[in-house]
Amino acid sequence: MTNPAGPGPSRPDPGLDAITSERNQLINLAYRLLGSLAEAEDVVQETYARWYAMPPQRREAIESPGGWLTTVASRVCLDLLGSARARRERYVGEWLPEPLPDGTEWISGRWETNSPDPADRVTLDESVDMAFLVVLESMTPAERVAFILHDVFRYPFAEVAEIVGRTPAACRQLASSARRRLRASRPVTIPAAQRTDLVRAFKQAWEAKDIEALIGLLAPDATATGDGGGLVRAELRPLEGAEQIAHFFADRPAAAPDATVLERTVNGRPGLVAQLDGVTVSVLAFDIANDRIQRIWAVLNPEKLRPWTER
Template identity: 40%
Template structure:
């Protein structure tokens, strides 16, 4: 086996892990794939003969690539008031896709990714690598150009922000019951039944793409009113899993128009994140809905 084939074999053994790191860093499936590809190119060009821990070396390289990508983002996030919902990972309610399951190991819900989007790039990297993948601060520090103590502080600041994200209920079946109750009430236009399954402080975010302004609704009564307004769309939804949690895809005229992710905590819907950007929805792999 020549050097190239040997490196390719080692890289493939770590690809799913690297994609998981990149997805949490970037919140974009296509950009995560780009970051993984760039990591492979750097490995192929580097003198890796002295690398003892290939997995650790690759993790720090993909982290550096992602950090550069985060810092170079300008066009999509020029307006800080824009609502941006990260790429959802949509799967059948039965699950069963090994690649997606690997990507979602140590489950990362869409609501958590939304919070990660608000972090500064160095904070996000420090938190993701340390708290999600147990990378020591001594290895994170050179990536962000700080001391280990400063990298620890970056992760600590990020952690305080993330701790405000509600932890979903552990029972997936119970989560599904709550979401089904919400959808049934929305289809029937039952305002009080909607309010009953919504947390009083629920936040609903809708990302409609660059050509249409996004929206944020806060509070059970505002979200319930919005659900009734869009009852026709709700009639056309199909149950799915979104990042491992109950969700719904709306299909109109044979094509998907939106993906909704629900966060259920303490038996109530505490957050909804809706991707309704036509271009991004069209890129999602929803072929399983035709099975």
């Protein structure tokens, strides 16, 4: 990429190295703020478009290109979050965050990593756990941005305030409110190996249509939420209770009679993927606590499964 306003057609943009090194950071930020890899990509494209729309002299005068890009990307996300509530109201059924693959699968008794995937640009940690992202959806846009910028990306409240358009004290309160929401909604988790065992046991019971085994793996007050986006069949409301969920999964094959269920990591946690003729048709994420499955999130909307199919 060159700067067309420079003295020669091949002269590199003075800020090229600085801004391209920020791309992964921006993708990580935008995905956590929006819960959508596709929208995160769009935000980063828009951010870079605004950067290159500036005259070269203005770009050169910016002391911290990375800081400028983060500010713009955060503000674009804030605007999108403001309009997202209206979009959610028009959405058919339940809306879930876009599940994120990481190229890891269970093969011959151990987890193995496949070839790199474009989604690998998102760093997998607890802040992209599906349970975490679902709680973020319950926050106001300002809460979400203040919390992610400060608690996840460690921006000082003075800088968060400039981005959000509030005082540092107000941003501190927003982040504190977000933390309370997270603490109130997230049960005590269990070790990764135990998570894997429970998800594998669920897969086996599902494939065997063993209702009693499924009930034994689910918390009595468990919930299961599906997201088809109106494009494929999915329950419009969450299923509640171990018995109802067990009967639903036992009575319904994995999205199609000939589908294959595979163990995969979903947003950094053990999950399941249903494929039909090599195409991913459903991705299941799990929230596990106290040795039981508390929540199941099943994403069937094909528009949200593109990173899983284009692998």
